Amino acid sequence: MNSLVIFGLLAALMLTGMPISISLGLTVLTFLLTMTQVPLESVALKLFTGIEKFEIMAIPFFILAGNFLTHGGVAKRMIHFATSMVGHLHGGLGLAGVLACALFAAVSGSSPACVVAIGSILLPAMVKAGYPRNFGAGVITTSGALGILIPPSICMVMYSVATNTSVGALFMAGVVPGLALAATLFGVTWYRARKYNYPRQPKASWGERWTAFRQSVWGLLLIVVVMGGIYSGIFTPTEAAAMSAAYAFICAVFIYGDMRLRDVPKVLLNSANMSAMLLYIITNAVLFSFIMTNENIPQSLAEWILGNGLGPIAFLLAVNVILLVAGNFMEPSSIVLIFAPILFPVAVKLGIDPVHFGILMTVNMEVGMCHPPVGLNLYVASGITKMGITELTVAVWPWLLAMLGFLVVVTYWPGLSLWFPRYLGMI
DSSP states (O other): OHHHHHHHHHHHHHHTTOOHHHHHHHHHHHHHHHHOOOOHHHHHHHHHHHHOOGGGGHHHHHHHHHHHHHHTTHHHHHHHHHHHHHTTSTTHHHHHHHHHHHHHHHHHOOHHHHHHHHHHHHHHHHHHTTOOHHHHHHHHHHHGGGGGTSSSOHHHHHHHHHHOOOHHHHHHHTHHHHHHHHHHHHHHHHHHHHHTTOOOOOOOOHHHHHHHHHHHHHHHHHHIIIIIHHHHTSSOHHHHHHHHHHHHHHIIIIISOOSOGGGHHHHHHHHHHHHHHHHHHHHHHHHHHHHHHHTTHHHHHHHHHHHTTOOHHHHHHHHHHHHHHHTTTSOHHHHHHHHHHHHHHHHHHTTOOHHHHHHHHHHHHHHHTTSTTTOHHHHHHHHHHOOOHHHHHHHHHHHHHHHHHHHHHHHHOHHHHHHHHHHTTOO
16 A cells, blocks of 8 residues: 555656656655654665665766766767768668767667767768768767766666676676677667668778877777776776866866867866766655655565566566656666666566666666656657757657667577676676
8 A cells, every 4th residue: 555655656756747866855754744653763774785885986977977078079979980880881871870889888888868968070071071970960869878888887877876786897897788789789780771872982992091089099099998897807987087087187287188178167067067967866865765764565475476476587577667767757777776786686586687687777778768758868869950849759759669679689598698797707
């Protein structure tokens, strides 16, 4: 009964258009003050201990690094390098978009940052080269979602905070699925470009490719700094985030010189605003998780599922449906922070690996970012392309269908996620 009250109140507040963070906070306070005997002192203690986690510090650093890279010319050079490598194939600029998004994802950790950085440069170039606007918008909107699967990933940090799963293991588990999804989107782009005979770029010589690589190498080295540092044990994922922010600042201001020192305070302020928003959501989600645990909701759900004989296959199918439905109304950070504490204990009882479950949730978040009504990538792409949400929804459907197919593969093939971290001895 209490669980119905909690979720009913949360849904009612969200339907009023209230921000998810405030809806969570009001739900928790209303429930605490009217329906429980929990001392407010213990709530305050839980709030403090819940956000006193070293991993949370990675979030503002990755946001800051992504903002420096977005404004610092790194994306432009990555696009130039990607175009020199694949521009001569069918739909070359579209393929370059997928490749550039994959590269930028490996240094930014943010999906909207990916769409803005790559889309704002590449989409006008694609239209100028004779590509339909729908095609370019579909490529960038869906490929930008790679930003939360290819590590580093802010979404994975959120899952780690909610479930106490190793961030390093999650990052390494995202490598193979991230590359596999990039290859899937690459294949869809190439097939549609070949089918409709979209333009191809002149083939770049190896000298031109080398020049493009040399120009982009400082940005690409950030991948080595983050992934190599975590894998070798030189620093933790949180320390890697701090390193990436410092490195991105040096690249943007001193190496490439595309950002002036007087622009830095604006980037810092934008990053602080976004970080504050996410940390406020985390704070309220911690309290929400505390209430649910106190009311034994996750435990009751686990007992019900096990008592009714639902195995891992049926449970994972139900999880996908729940998360895809939630993606219609909420953005990824909120979904992870609300549903992970509920679903995670059930998954563990059913013998599902925590790292695999984290990757499954992340792929669901990717799909949610690309479909209406609140798909974040759709809104970001809409601002760049000046296309309506309905028009963009039609544009992304071939890639979105491929992503749904990929979600099924990730869900029922744990080895795709777990092989690499097991090979590295991280799980």
